Amino acid sequence: MNVLLLGKTDSIFTRDFCKNILDSDEMNTVILTQALSKEYWRDYEAANVKQVKWPDCFLKGIRKQLSVLLYLPGIWGKLRQEIGFKNKIDIIHVHYVEPLHLLYFFPFWNRAKRRILTFWGSDIYTITQAKKVLLRYFLKHASSIIFMISNQYEFFQSIYGHKYDDKVKIIDFGNGLIDELDVVMSNYSKEDCKNHFKMPLDKLSVHIGYNASRAQQHLEIVEKLLLLPKDTLAQMELVFSVAYKCDDDFESYKRQLTDMMDKAKMSYRFFDEYLQGEELAMFRRACDLFVYGQKTDARSESPLEYVYAGAGFLCPGWLADNYELLDQSDIRYYVYDDFNTLCESVQLCLDNIDAPEGKISEWGRQKIREEISWDAVGEKWRKLYER
Numbered sequence: 001m002n003v004l005l006l007g008k009t010d011s012i013f014t015r016d017f018c019k020n021i022l023d024s025d026e027m028n029t030v031i032l033t034q035a036l037s038k039e040y041w042r043d044y045e046a047a048n049v050k051q052v053k054w055p056d057c058f059l060k061g062i063r064k065q066l067s068v069l070l071y072l073p074g075i076w077g078k079l080r081q082e083i084g085f086k087n088k089i090d091i092i093h094v095h096y097v098e099p100l101h102l103l104y105f106f107p108f109w110n111r112a113k114r115r116i117l118t119f120w121g122s123d124i125y126t127i128t129q130a131k132k133v134l135l136r137y138f139l140k141h142a143s144s145i146i147f148m149i150s151n152q153y154e155f156f157q158s159i160y161g162h163k164y165d166d167k168v169k170i171i172d173f174g175n176g177l178i179d180e181l182d183v184v185m186s187n188y189s190k191e192d193c194k195n196h197f198k199m200p201l202d203k204l205s206v207h208i209g210y211n212a213s214r215a216q217q218h219l220e221i222v223e224k225l226l227l228l229p230k231d232t233l234a235q236m237e238l239v240f241s242v243a244y245k246c247d248d249d250f251e252s253y254k255r256q257l258t259d260m261m262d263k264a265k266m267s268y269r270f271f272d273e274y275l276q277g278e279e280l281a282m283f284r285r286a287c288d289l290f291v292y293g294q295k296t297d298a299r300s301e302s303p304l305e306y307v308y309a310g311a312g313f314l315c316p317g318w319l320a321d322n323y324e325l326l327d328q329s330d331i332r333y334y335v336y337d338d339f340n341t342l343c344e345s346v347q348l349c350l351d352n353i354d355a356p357e358g359k360i361s362e363w364g365r366q367k368i369r370e371e372i373s374w375d376a377v378g379e380k381w382r383k384l385y386e387r
């Protein structure tokens with residue numbers, strides 16, 4: 001079976017999808033990617049997955065260089081040779097749906113026997129009006145349309161109605177870190193994990209966001225956290241994981257953060273090393289309180305990993321509906337309606353952080369595992385590929 005996947009190979013979600021779903025002798029898989037992965041190339045080779053880099057003109061955007069339109073047939077021809085499929089494409093699977101990208105690779109979409117569109121989250125939440133119209137063509141000709149959670153689908157329905165209901169399935173990505181977290185929690189205490197990263201044991205480790213993107217709204221969060229009583233702040237160290245999604249002006253953004261915290265004499269640290277596997281699980285385990293404030297998102301896996309590892313979770317009200325799994329699992333977390341109410345929610349969390357009802361139970365962990373582990377969701381993805 002010839003599978004053409006449109007996605008980013010440096011994404012751990014793409015890597016894990018290939019390892020758990022496409023690593024099969026029956027699959028001949030090629031990924032069209034904007035940049036060849038330096039981090040996971042061995043994993044792709046082991047799964048017999050080939051990476052093919054986008055043509056440079058697609059990286060710049062055809063709209064900005066209209067003269068390229070004259071050369072598209074030749075560009076597509078060379079790309080077809082590099083992909084190497086001798087027979088027709090059995091499946092084209094688009095991870096993270098961007099209508100303009102679908103236009104770039106339209107001949108491959110058009111030739112595929114089956115077409116799968118998988119929405120990751122912000123791709124549907126931030127789509128412009130013009131792209132909503134353009135996307136209708138691809139939705140009409142898609143074989144399957146996949147959403148991570150039902151809230152995403154409900155938002156999609158608010159745009160397109162029920163026209164595509166027969167094509168829609170709700171399937172979350174599996175989470176490979178759950179297994180790593182189980183091992184880490186069996187072998188290491190929270191103190192062990194803090195020591196590994198040289199985090200002070202006498203302070204609460206408060207992690208803010210999970211990447212360097214401004215969409216995490218670090219500045220807004222820190223500004224409000226610094227209004228907490230001084231004796232409360234003295235018990236905290238703010239931690240920022242900024243290994244990826246760094247904007248070009250990130251250093252300027254980072255200086256704004258550090259100036260703000262230095263002025264308040266706040267303890268903090270930045271982690272710019274890309275962590276994965278056991279070390280990422282230890283990083284999650286070292287956290288006492290995770291504060292989330294991303295502008296738009298579906299149900300992100302990172303907050304669930306923090307919760308699974310035992311951290312308190314501060315969730316913004318505008319994303320809280322995405323985490324109904326926690327309510328269903330009797331896992332306590334704290335919702336703030338806007339940044340003006342953040343301090344109140346943090347204080348409530350701290351007041352209950354050592355109480356039994358404030359800690360996740362093994363039953364709660366099992367409910368998360370049953371929802372997002374690859375063991376739980378893998379078969380649903382594999383069925384999409386069945387002939």
